[in-house]
Amino acid sequence: MADILDWTNADLNRLDMAAYEARADEMAARLKQETGAGRLPFLTMPYEAELKAQLADLEGFLKGFDHMLLLGIGGSALGARALQKAFHPGQDQPGHTGRSLWIADNVDAYALAAYMEKLPPEKTVVVTVSKSGGTIETVGQYFIVKEWMRGTLGDDWAKHMLLVTDEKQGFLRGEADGFGIRALPVPDNLGGRYSVLSAVGLIPALFLGMDTDALMAGAREVTAALADPGLDGGKLAAQSAFRLAAWGAALMDKGFAEMIFFTYIPLWASFGDWFAQLWAESLGKEGRGSQPVPAVGVTDQHSVNQMFMDGLRNKACLFLTCPNLPAGPKFPSDLPDQFAYVRGKDFGELIQAEGLGTRMALSESGVPLVEIRLGADSPRQAGKLIGLLGAATILTGWLMGINPLDQPAVELGKRLAKARMNADGLEKEKADLNGFLTADRDLREF
Template sequence: MSDILDWTNADLDTLDMAAYAARAETMAARLREETGAGRLPFLTMPYEAALKKQLADLEGYLDRFEHMLLLGIGGSALGARALQKAFHPSQDRPGHRGKSLWIADNVDAYALTAYMDSLPPEKTVVVTVSKSGGTIETVGQYFIIKEWMKERLGDAWADNMLLVTDAEKGFLRGEADAYGIKALPVPDNLGGRYSVLSAVGLIPALFLSMDIDALLAGAREVADVLADPALSGETLAGTQAFRLAAWGAALMDKGFTEMIFFAYIPLWASFGDWFAQLWAESLGKEGKGSQPVPAVGVTDQHSVNQMFMDGVRNKACLFLTCPSLPDGPDFPEDLPDQFAYVRGKPFGELIRAEGLGTRMALSRSGVPLVEIRMGADGPRQAGKLIGLLGAATILTGWLMGINPLDQPAVELGKRLAKARMDADGLAEEKAHLAAFLNANRDEREF
């Protein structure tokens, strides 16, 4: 089955798509310039051949371990989790005996203590992911896990550590050089939220025996045409990535300030969290953007769908489906009459019916909706989805007139947190912090 975008209920006749379509030639020129200068490795993937060799060299090493503890946050963890949930679901099911991926993506003393209490260090590889090597939430965990490994493994501690960081600079690169720790690079100009198909996400994928070649090939199906040095405006205008971008920008012009990502592929639900960071961190700038809202079908039909259907009319929806999901067991024939409509039918038919009903109901409720219908739920299709949404996000940002590759507002919170921990410098941040903490507070017990 083919992978399809169904635009039937996208409300295109009410949106000024033509204004953005007219900019296809300008956008194509920008893509040619940016890819030619090496500033969009998400699309060009110049690192692919070298990475495949590095991963092949790692395969035997990773086979030694039963557990992988991934230390990372945001884009260093969300893609890996989405892939694990989609293609290694046995870890979350009863009786799991195979390899396990554990992701420490928060400042959570309970979880970090549990990992050290329960994981066998000799059978655990610790992967620390930070492009800059200075992400304190991640590097802070590294400091503690490093000491745990030293205490338990002695001089061999570094053999169970793997770093994913800048190729040349930063604290973690210094650790790799000082202790001989295995390290793979994060390519230049590849931001965390765009990095899942680099070493950041593919090391965990390799550990869990996923088809990495298929993931990369799927992404290339979308990216290669956009990275073509001869890309024309006409060709770009015909891509689904550009059409999604024009739709997203036109929606915001009409006051649609929320973008639902409704996943009716249960194992792919965590792609909603990955998309939320991608869309929010890329487009939420200068008072612009739309808030991404991950939702899971059918679970969220019974929770937030009431708001989607009958709340403020400011929502659009990307609706992810796959008609070829397994049927599963059949419902029994001897059901009570009130459930006669499912007698003998496959259990999997229910999610298809629920998805269709919700899609129709959203459309009838005035929610512009594009269905992303995957022909299968395999790794090639996942790579294709990653490529499509990443490219569409970049193009949406350009059409909005903002930079979709930075995240300036996020840095303020990081600097204030460092000021609270009394890091050197940061005089201005420390002054703001003191004023905030010394203000008269309106605090009331409940």
């Protein structure tokens, strides 16, 4: 079954998409310029052949471990978790005995202590992911886990470490060179939120036995046309990623300040968190953008869906479905009369019915909605989804006149945190921090 976008309920009659669609020639020219200059490796994937060879070489090494402890945050972790939840669900189920991926993506002393107390070091590989090699939340965990490994494994500690970082510079690159630690590069110009289909996300995927080739091939089905040197406005206008971008930009012009990502593929729920970073960090700038809101069906029909349908009319929705999910067990035939409508039916029919009902209800409540309907819940479709949403986000930013590849506000918070820890320099941040901490506070017990 094909993968399609259903625009029937996108509310196009209320939006001025034509003004953005008319800029297809401009956007095509910009894509050609940026891809030609090597600044959009998310679309061109110039590293693919080398990465496949590196992953093949790594496969034998990874077979020696039962556990992978991934140290990373934001884009260094969200994609890996989405893939884990989608394609390695057994880890969350009773009686799991296979390989396990543990993701340390926060400054959480409880969790870090538990990992070091309970994971067997001799059967654990630690993967540290930081492009810059200076992300303190990640590198800070690396310092502590490194000492744990040294204390338990002695001189063999480095054989249980794997670094994913800049190819030439940064602290972690120095660690790789100094201690002979295996390392794979994060390609230049590949920001964290766009990096899931690089070593960042594919090393954990490989460890868990996923089809990494299918993931990359799926993305290429979407991105190849956008990176084609022969791209022009007419060809770009026919691409779903561009149409989604025009829709997203036009929605914001009409005051739709929230973008719901409603997932009716339960195991794919964590793709909502991945999308939230992608959309928020790329487009939330200069007082503009729309707030991404991850939601999962059927669970959130019984919670936040009340706000979606009957709250402020400022919400649009990307609605992810797959008609070919497992049928599951059948309902018994001897159910009470009040439940007669499900007698003998497959359990899996219920989520399809719930998804249809929610989609219709949202549309009738005035929520512009585009359904992303996947033909299967496979790695290939996951790659296509990643390619589609990443490309649409980049193009939406360009149509808005902002840079979708940086994150200036996030960097300010990082500098202030370093100032609080008394890092060298950062005099302005330290002065601002002192002013904030010494100001009169309105404190009240509760």
